[in-house]
Amino acid sequence: MLEKTFTPADMEARLYAQWEERGFFKPGHKPRAEPFTIVIPPPNVTGSLHMGHALNNTIQDILVRFERMRGRDVLWQPGTDHAGIATQMVVERLLQKENQTDRRSMGREAFLKRVWAWKEESGGAISRQLRRLGASCDWSRERFTMDEGLSRAVLKVFVQLHKEGLIYKDKRLVNWDPKLLTAISDLEVVQKEVKGNLWYLRYPIEGTDQFIVVATTRPETMLGDSGVAVHPGNDKLKHLIGRQVRLPLVGRLIPIVGDDYADPEKGTGAVKITPAHDFNDFDVGKRNGLRQINVLDQFGKILIEGNADFLEGAADVPAGTMALHGLDRFEARKRIVEMFEAQGLLDKIEPHTHQAPHGDRSDVVIEPWLTEQWYVNAAELARPAIAAVEKGETGFVPKNWEKTYFEWMRNIQPWCISRQLWWGHQIPAWYGPDGTVFVEETEALALAAAERHFGARVTLTRDEDVLDTWFSSALWPFSTLGWPEETQELKRHYKTDVLVTGFDIIFFWVARMMMMGLHFMHEAPFHTVYIHALVRDEKGQKMSKSKGNVIDPLELIDAYGADALRFTLAAMAAQGRDIKLAKARVEGYRNFGTKLWNAARFAEMNGVAHDPNYDPLAARVTVNRWISGETARTEAKVRQALEEYRFNEAAGAIYQFVWNVFCDWYLELIKPILTGTDEAAKAETRATTAWVMDQILLLLHPFMPFVTEELWQQTGRRSQWLIASDWPSYKGLGDAAADAEMEWTIRFISEVRSVRAEMNVPAGAKIGCVLVSASSGTRRRADAWENEIMRLARLSSIVFEEQAPKASAQIVLDEAIVALPLEGVIDFAAEKTRLSKELENIARDIAAIDGRLNNSGFLAKAPPEVLEESRERKAELTARKARVEEALARLG
């Protein structure tokens, strides 16, 4: 017997453990079936489940469960990402708290040991949380980006790309994070609006007593200036091109050059050029042969003492300037401005708001800094990745994201992949005594290569840097399947089917997987990239810890159950729109689960039991034939919607069927049968109810796996678990005559209810009903459904008459009039108003149709079926109008 109320918490953990134990999540149950493969976007090992994960994994699980039921051999490959910077920061913070130590005093080896220990004890949280959501990944295949196998893949890829010239070392400006002390990629830089100033500085023009005024947001970089640029077409300033400036505070002579970069409209039209500390200036410097003078150290402090580049050409640098050495960049900025002011070289200061680059992890201002780093020639790798999408080998859903993808890929910059961290894949590069680099998969191979090169054994030093985390993530679709080994799984499951992810990591991850997959597997990593929305809070704000508007999915699961959360996310996952999550929605779908549970209880109480031999095609009772057809239509809607990744439509279709068709009408309509005396009808109805319940559980399972599995097991002896059952397919269900009859019956009941409410008939009062001018068909239907109609419309009797009794409310039902004698109850004025209002509505509709039918253009050009439809509808409305007028007349 089903419990009176159902409590998700009781069954979710139990069912999940059983599924996992019995191996339902593993592929290989159907070795001959077509494989279906999804690789999970690996969450950070430091992470905990947030709403984005919940949405992302709910969608994947719906697809995976759906395809598993449809007979595909499903692999959902799970795993986590080592998340270089994030993890290193977590452990460093821990060290700081625990014993006030830092990684540098520990040393690299000890620190890494500590990180691994942390990973072992705390790194699994996210996997446990995904289980709570119901994610049916094959946990036996769980991978970690720093696993031995995945690390081997990383080495192989790095070495091969290096040998192919697609990975190289280069000295250029990088985005340097002065807090984390590492280079980061363009994508890890976020632009933030900063309120600052525009400082106007006077630079003396050599050989004159004049100045050229430059405007800058970063006065402290002036120590590294190696030129001043003006636009060659700038009539006011172009005469200065070719002259020299004596750089204040330093004494260095620097040229005034002509370059288009200097916008005549901005600032003064003249701009100071610091090639070592600004990306634009770097390019200007290259074009004009200007020196690159670095004046900052890795912490963002002034570095001028013993700085040969700085001192070269600087004549008698004043002590005051040299005293800036070692100052933080922001402190130095203040001092330099003061010094300019003291010397009368500060022209003016304007408040200025501008975008400044910040590290996405550290949130400090990023310093463009001149260093040697490793780069990937992304432009080269992007070419086939662009072509694959152009040719449709991989398609985005929704399709408009392809544009974003193309846009970025066609303008892609070299990818800086080295990071000055410890946690990550150490770069397999070794340096000889003279700096010659040997890139090999192992130290032994590097030593051998060095010996060949030098003709003698030498000592090598390994590159200290590690790789960008996204480098290993880029290999995820094949590295997790065993590559570089030629495993069975790799052969069977690559190319994968669909990648489900948010648009925020199209560049970080999707693009790079495309590049690496095509280069190493010669085939794109997935057929389809499904891009889902961002989950925002109720007000549309991005959820963030600092705003405090984060909704914790685990709390929602605790409160409403995983099924409710999953269904909510699916129902709101319309394409191309962000999800604004409101708790009330989750509550509503929790109620949906309860509704289903109660429907099952009702069925059980009425002796409904699963019958494996039941065939819905054999049903004779009209209401049963009708619900079977409705079931089949619902299956088609759900299936089609899922095939097109329209999760909200799929969820909507099953929701509406369960609640508004099955519970509201079918179960209500069969009550008289179930308590009646027609044993054959009763038996058939019970069997049909059991069958429909089963179909509901099957169709709903991908969305609400827990409650459906629980009901499946509690409502019959089953040969198979629901998770492993076959998705239904129907042939020949649907009976137009049954549909018409039930539609009429439902309309009858609804109309009577509506009038009762409007006439303020007490809900408990049973009233009589007279059918006027009913055709023989209508009489037959009314006889057939008398009990059901009386029960649901709260009528005491249904009789046939030629005339409506006086003092009755009247309802037009096709050719007949349903009259409700309400002597003493009816308010004639109200009834008159009601009918008049209806008449108005009809008249308006007719007028609209007439407007069309009297339009020669419409008659000539509208498609015939639309024309026909309009005529039919007009005929219907006209007939109806006559009935209502008749009813109105009878009121006197």
Added chain:
RNA sequence: GGGAGCGUAGCUCAGCGGUAGAGCACUCCGUUCACAUCGGAGUGGUCACAGGUUCGAUCCCUGUCGCUCCCA
């Protein structure tokens, strides 16, 4: 500055060339033998604005206004 998207019921959102929909909220009624986490009935919309295409536009096109996001 370049790109993408969104303005539909009080709120959150579907829909999309031919009768404008859901959930929540609200109002009224209800202890009808599955369910008050429920049932029944309602209120509520110049589909942002202005043009255009079309026999017909909430839907397609153009522009305007407002908002969001991505990239510089």
